[in-house]
Amino acid sequence: MIKTFYPALLVIAPLLAALLCSGFSWIQKKFCYPIVLVGLAISLFSAFKLLMIVLTSGTIQYRMAGWAPPFGIEYRIDLLNAVVLLIVSAIALINLVASHKSVLQDMKEKLGAFYSVYVLFVTGLLGVVATGDLFNLYVLLEITSLTSYALIAMGDPDRSPIASLNYLFIGVIGASFYLLGVGYLYIMTGSLNMINVADILQNLHGSSAVLIGFIFCMLGLWIKMALFPLHIWLPNAYSYTSISVGRLIAPLMTKIMVYVMIRLMLNVFGFNYIFETLELSKVVVWIASIAIIAGGVMALAQKNVKKIFAYIIVSEIGYMVGGAWLGNQTGMTGSILHIINDAVMTFALFLVVGNITFCLKNAHLNNFKGLFSKMPWTMAGLVLAGFSIIGVPPTCGFFSKWYLILGGIEAGAYHFVGALIISSLICAILFFKIFEISFFESSIQNKQQNEHKNHDKIAGITEAPVSMLISLGLTSATLIILGVYSDSIVKNIITPFLTQYKMVI
Amino acid sequence: MKYIGLLIVAVCGGILLSATSDFPDWGYSQSPASTYLSNHYIEKSIEETGVPNLVTSVLADYRSFDTMFETAVIFCAGLVCFLLLRNYNRQKKFFYRHISTGVVLCFKDNCKNLPASKKFEQMDADWIPHDLIIMTVCRILIPFIQIYALYVVAHGDFSPGGGFQGGVIFGSSFILLAISYNLQTAMKKIKEKILGLLSALGVLIYVGIGIICMFLGGNFLDYSQLAKILPVDPIHVRALGMLGVEIGVGIAVMAVMVVIYVNIASEGRHDEGL
């Protein structure tokens, strides 16, 4: 076992930053932002360190409070965790820098409390990813949920509190279902450590209580990740928040839930149990296919760009769930790769929306006219992110979709393959509609503007602040880098991870 | 909607009930849940941690990392209530009542906030006369409630109790003050700034103890490392570590309870309510 304190540091640094920031908000407000920045930077650094250690010397186990696993709580970092941790902490840090200006505008007296809640949200996410204990996961999940309710309610004063309260009700049902599932497992096994539960479950494959526990864990996570029929809370919650919050929650929350689902499927219940003892996989792949199409179709009907992107998220959830439940290595590879890619893609999309709303004050599609000439860099980012969502080759979206389609063909799930292709077409239509409005309709719009002498309004729009552009540039570059190196990500991280958990048939 | 609700409830209930036949009977002492981890906790706890209250030893030592985040959840709830509700826009009117005659004066916004003197007291918009019996009984009770809260925190190792329970009891003494007198009286006893600082401080004590353990060379929250700086042997230092942690929890819970109450009761204006 490798002696390292990074797993603890990863979670403790942002927690400490949240506490200090909240304390300093009463004493000296100007320290809040630097404290939070340092906290997140430390956790990004430790996530990077962890990935390096895991790549060279294998899985890290860290015993909290020094007790051996089944009795104490264990943090277990393997290849999958390490990558996801890196993505989460990087996105949180970049968004913090990018949204500093708009947060200063929105929150005046409550700046300290806002940043404190922001970091607590990130703490929760990092903990959920790193933990190896079923109940600890629940507690951290609740920290993330509580903070996300608050962050969402800080947006549009008319609608966001209601969207947030609805999200709270559904979120509580989801988390409680997960807790109930864990209770069913605990009653049958007597343990809470993931690896230990998995060992005991080997002899309990026929038990109906384990089956119900499994179903309720999955139901809870599906509610939290907004899989299609359970998605009703997502579009309102994500589109009525202020954008600085939306682009933190939208890329991370749902993807982390998909990650937890994959973690439970592989590490706790085991591949054999899910795909050989149970016959649920076909049903779930069908649900996922419907989710992909439904998300796309509902996105087509929207006029607000934030809502369009929110429905695209619903559709993308279908990709990942379907891929994970195909029951073969290629599908699972595609699913895991898509968690990474989709987090970055969605983040890039919402960064673009953030830049636009910072200048335009709203994200209605009609206001996009002529944006290409006014905000060339932002729109270049939109083009890149859009291509990635559609799945155009040099960007990363193509590769994960490629693995998913291969997996679908391998499993004989042609409806899933069909859904993937149709959804690519729908995304293409959506994005070209946006491009068309913002590129080609500019001249007409300008004429009208001149006639109505409203010229100063549109002339006032200029490119977003530099800090926002740099973060967008970084993220867009990551899209291409992930695409170019996706082969080595699969070879060095995902395949060894899957072989480690015997996910090869 | 009613029928959809009934359908969902019936399906969920049916699925849940279908598994009960697989469960051990109620009170069956050989079930996996009651034998696997629990026997170790029951038999080894005294030996390993020196604390006879097993709930405390599991809560604050074996699973102390969970409890730290539990405190963070509480801290987070207080913070969220503050963030959502706190409203710095001051009220438009202030009412002052002349105590001996009962004449009420109303000051508009532009007038400076008069401090309540001995002859005048500030009062809420919908004023209810103070009940002498309630006020007297509460004034007598509050110190005892607070002492009892301290006992519950300090004695959590040996008897039912601990930081959460003690903190809630302590917080409720302030809430009792706010209910029996009025919100302003309670807020004069404990300022908003102090509450905010205390809630962060409580969790900070918890995290701080964990970090000290890390600096002393152990894992995070491994209390046995504290024996290097405290004059106690490595097993019994764990009880001290737990006590420290419980005190932190108690402070945080106390502050957050009051913060939540004050913000919800006064809709964030901290001037009057309930």
Add this chain to the structure above:
Amino acid sequence: MTDFFIGIMTKYNYWLYIILMMIGLYAMIVKNNLIKKIVGMNIFQTAIILFYISIGYKTNATIPIIKNAHGDHGTGAHKLIIHAADYINPLPHVLMLTAIVVSVATFGVALALSVKIYQRYQTLEEDEIRMRLREK
């Protein structure tokens, strides 16, 4: 049929918690008033807490505080002979202490949100709020 009733009699704790939980869930789905929904949410979470606590129960066992361990820490404590069957399982109690705290925190946040909604719309009935939203 008698087997069925015996099954219920020996496992009635599970039946009770499921019924309680479904009452809460029903209130959360169907009720129109936001406060009633929040109360339903609390019942729902309390039912899960009861479920966990009932897992920890053993017949003829007492609360998980070791007897006769007061006062003599150190030398005397090691001589105690402890039978695991005499004490109920402490772990579910610990887990539920956490879950209670979480549910209290969620309750506080939900109330804060509903106060915010009330400030805006002067009502807590969901259909009225929806009507106001449509008017805009």
